[in-house]
Amino acid sequence: MPKVVRFHTTGEASVLQLDELPVPLAADDDVVIDVRAFGLNRAEIMFRRGAYPQYAPALPSTLGYEAAGVVRAIGPKVTTLKVGDRVSSVPSFKMGYYWTYGEVARVPEHAVVPLPAHLSWAEGAAIWMPYLTVWGAFVEYGRLQAGETVVIRAASSSVGVAAMQMAKQLGATVIALTRGDAKRDFIASHGPDHIVTTQGGDLAAQILDLTGGRGADFIFDPVAGPELMELAAATRYQGRLFIYGRLSGEPSSFPVALGLAKGLTLRGYSLFEVVNFPAIFARGKAAVAAGVAAGVYRPAVDRVFSLGQVAAAHEHMESNVQQGKIVVAV
Amino acid sequence: MPKVVRFHTTGEASVLQLDELPVPLAADDDVVIDVRAFGLNRAEIMFRRGAYPQYAPALPSTLGYEAAGVVRAIGPKVTTLKVGDRVSSVPSFKMGYYWTYGEVARVPEHAVVPLPAHLSWAEGAAIWMPYLTVWGAFVEYGRLQAGETVVIRAASSSVGVAAMQMAKQLGATVIALTRGDAKRDFIASHGPDHIVTTQGGDLAAQILDLTGGRGADFIFDPVAGPELMELAAATRYQGRLFIYGRLSGEPSSFPVALGLAKGLTLRGYSLFEVVNFPAIFARGKAAVAAGVAAGVYRPAVDRVFSLGQVAAAHEHMESNVQQGKIVVAV
Numbered sequence: 329m330p331k332v333v334r335f336h337t338t339g340e341a342s343v344l345q346l347d348e349l350p351v352p353l354a355a356d357d358d359v360v361i362d363v364r365a366f367g368l369n370r371a372e373i374m375f376r377r378g379a380y381p382q383y384a385p386a387l388p389s390t391l392g393y394e395a396a397g398v399v400r401a402i403g404p405k406v407t408t409l410k411v412g413d414r415v416s417s418v419p420s421f422k423m424g425y426y427w428t429y430g431e432v433a434r435v436p437e438h439a440v441v442p443l444p445a446h447l448s449w450a451e452g453a454a455i456w457m458p459y460l461t462v463w464g465a466f467v468e469y470g471r472l473q474a475g476e477t478v479v480i481r482a483a484s485s486s487v488g489v490a491a492m493q494m495a496k497q498l499g500a501t502v503i504a505l506t507r508g509d510a511k512r513d514f515i516a517s518h519g520p521d522h523i524v525t526t527q528g529g530d531l532a533a534q535i536l537d538l539t540g541g542r543g544a545d546f547i548f549d550p551v552a553g554p555e556l557m558e559l560a561a562a563t564r565y566q567g568r569l570f571i572y573g574r575l576s577g578e579p580s581s582f583p584v585a586l587g588l589a590k591g592l593t594l595r596g597y598s599l600f601e602v603v604n605f606p607a608i609f610a611r612g613k614a615a616v617a618a619g620v621a622a623g624v625y626r627p628a629v630d631r632v633f634s635l636g637q638v639a640a641a642h643e644h645m646e647s648n649v650q651q652g653k654i655v656v657a658v
Numbered sequence: 659m660p661k662v663v664r665f666h667t668t669g670e671a672s673v674l675q676l677d678e679l680p681v682p683l684a685a686d687d688d689v690v691i692d693v694r695a696f697g698l699n700r701a702e703i704m705f706r707r708g709a710y711p712q713y714a715p716a717l718p719s720t721l722g723y724e725a726a727g728v729v730r731a732i733g734p735k736v737t738t739l740k741v742g743d744r745v746s747s748v749p750s751f752k753m754g755y756y757w758t759y760g761e762v763a764r765v766p767e768h769a770v771v772p773l774p775a776h777l778s779w780a781e782g783a784a785i786w787m788p789y790l791t792v793w794g795a796f797v798e799y800g801r802l803q804a805g806e807t808v809v810i811r812a813a814s815s816s817v818g819v820a821a822m823q824m825a826k827q828l829g830a831t832v833i834a835l836t837r838g839d840a841k842r843d844f845i846a847s848h849g850p851d852h853i854v855t856t857q858g859g860d861l862a863a864q865i866l867d868l869t870g871g872r873g874a875d876f877i878f879d880p881v882a883g884p885e886l887m888e889l890a891a892a893t894r895y896q897g898r899l900f901i902y903g904r905l906s907g908e909p910s911s912f913p914v915a916l917g918l919a920k921g922l923t924l925r926g927y928s929l930f931e932v933v934n935f936p937a938i939f940a941r942g943k944a945a946v947a948a949g950v951a952a953g954v955y956r957p958a959v960d961r962v963f964s965l966g967q968v969a970a971a972h973e974h975m976e977s978n979v980q981q982g983k984i985v986v987a988v
Contacts, residue, residue: 381919552914566931574914581911584882584904587926589711594924596917601896 332430333638336388338378341642346635347388349430354401357437359409361417364449365632366428367394367486368645368654369457370550370573375423376642382600383422390427393419396443396452397433397658406437414443418456418613420603428453429638431658441613444621454627454653457599458490459616464602465548465570466494467615469595474499476545479535479559482575483520484511486653489628491548492518497624500546503538505531514651518628531555535562543567553578560586560594568593628652662760663968666718668708671972676965677718679760684731687767689739691747694779695962696758697724697816698975698984699787700880700903705753706972712930713752720757723749726773726782727763727988736767744773748786748943750933758783759968761988771943774951784957784983787929788820789946794932795878795900796824797945799925804829806875809865809889812905813850814841816983819958821878822848827954830876833868835861844981848958861885865892873897883908890916890924898923958982 329348337343354360372391374380385391399413409415417428420439427433443452466472472495480491483504495502496519504520506512508527515523524534535544543564549556553576556569560583563569569592574580586592602612619625630650633641635658645654659680665673684690702721704710715721729743739745747758750769757763773782796802802825810821813834825832826849834850836842838857845853854864865874873894879886883906886899890913893899899922904910916922932942949955960980963971965988975984 381915571914571917574918579911580914581909584901584910584926585711587901587924588904588928590926591928591931592926594917596914596920596922598918598921601921 330431331635332390332427332432333392334388334390335376335385338376338385338387341376341639341646343376344639344642346638351400351432352434354403354406356403357405358403359399359406359435359437359440360401361395361397361415361433361435361440362400363395363397363428363431363433363658365396365453365655365657366392366433367453367457368641368656369393369419370575370645371423372429373642373645385424389424390429391423392428392430392433393417393423394453394457395428395433396449399440400432403437408437409440415440416443416452416456418460418603419599420609429656431635438609441617446623447620450629450632450655450657451627453655454486454629455616455620455625458486458627458653459494459619459625460602460612461487461572461599462490462494463612463615464599464608465572465597466491466498468602468608468612469597470546470568470570472498472500472546477501477503477539478546478548479503479505479544479562480520481505481547481549481551483515483523484651485550486628487550487572489518489652490625492520493625494619497619503535503544511651526555531558532561539564546570548572551575552580554581556580557583560592563590563592566591566593568595570595570597572597630654632657660761661965662720662757662762663722664718664720665706665715668706668715668717671706671969671976673706674969674972676968681730681762682764684733684736686733687735688733689729689736689765689767689770690731691725691727691745691763691765691770692730693725693727693758693761693763693988695726695783695985695987696722696763697783697787698971698986699723699749700905700975701753702759703972703975715754719754720759721753722758722760722763723747723753724783724787725758725763726779729770730762733767738767739770745770746773746782746786748790748933749929750939759986761965768939771947776953777950780959780962780985780987781957783985784816784959785946785950785955788816788957788983789824789949789955790932790942791817791902791929792820792824793942793945794929794938795902795927796821796828798938798942799927799931800876800898800900802828802830802876807831807833807869808876808878809833809835809874809892810850811835811877811879811881811889813845813853814981815880816958817880817902819848819982820955822850823955824949827949833865833874840979841981856885861888862891869894876900878902881905882910884911886910887913890922893920893922896921896923898925900925900927902927960984962987
């Protein structure tokens with residue numbers, strides 16, 4: 329029987345285990361995939377810890393949003409795929425009922441897209457969460473314009489890399505933020521206009537200096553926390569801050585006086601705002617597929633772990649040393 | 659010489675005094691108005707205290723944004739007005755250099771609009787800050803839609819009254835918030851669908867109950883502070899919160915987890931976002947003038963003070979017992 333990653337209790341990475349389970353039946357619009365690689369996301373770590381903002385896992389629980397592999401079976405209502413297709417999964421389903429961590433994955437038909445021939449399995453597991461997340465923030469909701477300046481925090485993450493590539497494609501100026509100098513070369517290889525370290529002194533002053541005192545048009549931040557005040561101070565009149573994560577863990581103040589004086593928009597955002605709306609989801613899928621096919625979107629893969637190392641892969645993500653997407657090859 | 663209200667030092671209401679000054683020259687596009695009434699705004703209290711978010715007063719300083727009266731003199735560049743016109747002023751200028759508190763006011767031509775014949779002088783001094791502020795939030799920036807539910811905090815204020823009237827005009831459902839029961843009858847007379855008191859128990863639960871568990875589409879709040887968390891909890895998925903003041907004085911937390919899970923937009927907003935942009939300002943002036951002319955926008959006047967009572971009028975505003983606009987008749 330194929331091995332599937334599950335956890336029977338929430339907690340640290342060590343709760344992840346390989347359970348041998350029957351190949352799932354492909355009912356309705358289910359698609360069963362022989363997984364060649366799956367990608368890791370912060371969402372799965374929160375889910376594993378029981379701290380996922382959307383809902384709690386039903387134990388024992390499977391997990392995972394992203395995979396690349398070959399279609400093994402399709403449900404009777406599936407019309408757009410056939411057995412043997414090379415595909416990726418797009419995070420757009422209820423994790424736990426569906427999953428991607430394992431030798432086989434079960435996902436719904438709407439979440440399955442063809443894998444371009446020029447991508448490796450690992451790259452195929454590293455596209456959809458990052459690029460679709462950024463597309464929703466920069467194109468659908470945030471309307472990032474050519475000539476605007478965007479500050480991309482945690483620029484070395486898989487979403488950060490996607491954001492740098494997509495912002496440059498849209499004609500924006502990119503200020504990449506990273507904590508120290510360790511990831512500077514990696515970030516520079518993805519083409520930002522400027523790199524600013526949060527350890528390099530007054531964050532607001534650095535950004536204001538780079539924007540001629542005007543401030544950035546757009547902040548894209550998965551961290552939040554106390555630095556939100558500094559980022560707000562570095563945002564232009566009527567600028568917008570998209571917060572798509574809370575890695576900080578510390579409380580985040582809304583800078584009311586500054587927000588009033590500058591007409592700032594502070595917006596919480598997640599990929600669900602793309603995938604929960606069919607028309608938006610369809611536009612996003614088409615845009616990302618086009619960017620990948622054109623070679624403009626090039627996912628960055630960090631380390632590749634084996635299936636037996638899945639707990640180590642999670643610990644690697646939690647150590648915050650990775651650059652790009654962490655992948656498990658199956 | 660005419661009396662003009664000035665303060666020579668920042669502080670409590672007692673710093674306001676009547677200074678006899680020469681009638682100002684009408685240079686360039688200046689308009690000098692013989693004031694019949696002027697309206698009070700929170701902005702002037704903050705300005706008087708030296709706590710205005712935009713800038714500090716140059717002492718001694720005049721003050722005031724709103725007045726109604728008769729044009730006494732026009733500068734050589736003024737083309738749209740003549741001496742003797744009955745007019746109101748629209749807050750859209752640098753308070754301190756321009757002013758409305760006094761027997762004469764000086765304002766720039768773009769800030770002067772005709773006063774409809776059916777309005778009293780007091781009503782004419784009570785239109786523009788409230789209705790233009792609400793128009794910018796509900797129409798230009800916030801896009802309040804028919805069928806949406808809007809929560810209007812501090813509903814008994816002049817802006818609150820304008821917001822209730824404009825929201826109903828736009829076809830929205832109105833939930834009016836007020837602290838206790840003291841102002842319930844006044845608020846009810848302006849047609850909200852529901853009145854909720856913040857002293858009446860769990861604020862979020864009350865609003866969720868009134869919206870069938872869905873949450874409000876739009877929050878319009880001049881208070882901010884700790885209740886922002888409750889209001890965010892009472893906002894629907896992808897809802898928006900416009901914060902246009904900070905009467906609370908306490909810090910305001912941005913509810914990051916909730917903001918992410920619900921895709922909330924929290925926006926600082928002020929009337930400057932209307933009047934600083936000529937095309938938007940022109941649209942807003944036309945929309946408010948039409949609503950006033952049609953009798954749909956009916957400003958609520960609280961107490962009318964005499965010029966000698968201007969300090970008492972400020973203290974009355976700071977006591978938070980008023981209902982509608984506080985006016986000084988000259």
